[in-house]
Amino acid sequence: MTDDAHLMQTYARLPVAFTHGDGAWLWDAHGKRYLDALGGIAVCALGHAHPAVTRAICEQAGTLMHTSNLYQITLQQELADRLCAVAEMDRAFFCNSGAEALEAAIKLARLYGHQRNIRSPSIIVAEGSFHGRTLATLSATGNRKVQAGFEPLVQGFRRVPYDDLEAVRAVAANAGDIVAVLVEPILGEGGIKVPQDNYLKGLRELCDQRGWLLMLDEVQTGMCRTGRWFAHQHTGIKPDTMSLAKALGNGVPIGACLAYGKAAELFQPGNHATTFGGNLLACRAALAVVEIMQTENLALRAATLGQRMLNALEQALTPLPWVKAVRGKGLMLGVELDRPCSELVAAALERGLLINVTAQSVVRLLPPLILSDEEADKITSTVIDLVTDFGARQ
Numbered sequence: 001m002t003d004d005a006h007l008m009q010t011y012a013r014l015p016v017a018f019t020h021g022d023g024a025w026l027w028d029a030h031g032k033r034y035l036d037a038l039g040g041i042a043v044c045a046l047g048h049a050h051p052a053v054t055r056a057i058c059e060q061a062g063t064l065m066h067t068s069n070l071y072q073i074t075l076q077q078e079l080a081d082r083l084c085a086v087a088e089m090d091r092a093f094f095c096n097s098g099a100e101a102l103e104a105a106i107k108l109a110r111l112y113g114h115q116r117n118i119r120s121p122s123i124i125v126a127e128g129s130f131h132g133r134t135l136a137t138l139s140a141t142g143n144r145k146v147q148a149g150f151e152p153l154v155q156g157f158r159r160v161p162y163d164d165l166e167a168v169r170a171v172a173a174n175a176g177d178i179v180a181v182l183v184e185p186i187l188g189e190g191g192i193k194v195p196q197d198n199y200l201k202g203l204r205e206l207c208d209q210r211g212w213l214l215m216l217d218e219v220q221t222g223m224c225r226t227g228r229w230f231a232h233q234h235t236g237i238k239p240d241t242m243s244l245a246k247a248l249g250n251g252v253p254i255g256a257c258l259a260y261g262k263a264a265e266l267f268q269p270g271n272h273a274t275t276f277g278g279n280l281l282a283c284r285a286a287l288a289v290v291e292i293m294q295t296e297n298l299a300l301r302a303a304t305l306g307q308r309m310l311n312a313l314e315q316a317l318t319p320l321p322w323v324k325a326v327r328g329k330g331l332m333l334g335v336e337l338d339r340p341c342s343e344l345v346a347a348a349l350e351r352g353l354l355i356n357v358t359a360q361s362v363v364r365l366l367p368p369l370i371l372s373d374e375e376a377d378k379i380t381s382t383v384i385d386l387v388t389d390f391g392a393r394q
């Protein structure tokens, strides 16, 4: 009998372990099948056991996995080329997680500040944001629960409400130490909050006026999730840095910090490094992911399917008094209830559906982008049943 006696108790895990997967489906040891509407929290955008990704990883594992960044890594160069092409950015730094992809951006912002003789550079961050669990990224995160117990926090962050340009302007008016703004284009962990259309554009204008870097956390929203390669592309603006991870390797750990223009020239040899970052195995996996997303136009697929799901959820759920909002973009969807609803996760599991509840009262769906119409409809109809029953029972 195996249990978790020797695991640090960092997670409140559900009582299920999966043995294998195929596309949008997972199986447990008892042979029960689950439709995965969470995709490993926006990681498995191509679903489970995608044959082309599997082939790429196996081939690379049998050839060469790691050499270190002491040497040229052709696959890393190729991946940077491909990502910079779809993102219209200039350079990439590869790491192993979302938090590290943000650490790189934070370090870039500080270097940028010091080059401009700002001795104690600050970055504007938003309430309700989530940027990771390392000390700098938890300090940047706009959620007290993530920070509690880990003080002293890393300094140099100024917090403002999300989706509030006036608040950023107010900080700008009386702070000479600001060097950058760091936000998610849509709040993920914070409850699938889609800002007003002019938000990123307004931030871009402010950053241009003040000489600040606009740094986007696209760890969750990136890689076709919202119906474009990257969520900011809905708005027509371009960031100075963009952090990626989650879906980039479809489950093989890899993160990236992309940078444009002056931000792309800040790091010099000796400034930043990671042992595993951008190794051949991870880059090969990510190259396969980018290739599939491009040839199958999964951004468009996410947009179409997301609209179909959003329409179905809106139509059935917005009339219910306990449903506050149905929102999202592409295949990043949220249903906000008027009360905490984390028990819906277990109820869904029981019915063979994997979902998540974030910010206590928001049902979050981040299904694989390779979902069929039938699978998408099965997810929406089950969520509609669950949410309807939930309110009716209370």
Ligand SMILES: *Cc1c(COP(=O)(O)O)cnc(C)c1O
Residues within 6 Å of the ligand: 096, 097, 098, 099, 100, 102, 130, 131, 132, 133, 184, 188, 189, 217, 218, 219, 220, 221, 245, 246
């Ligand atoms: C998941 C996430 C992170 C952290 O990524 P890790 O790989 O867990 O370090 C950062 N930002 C956003 C928006 C995320 O969704």
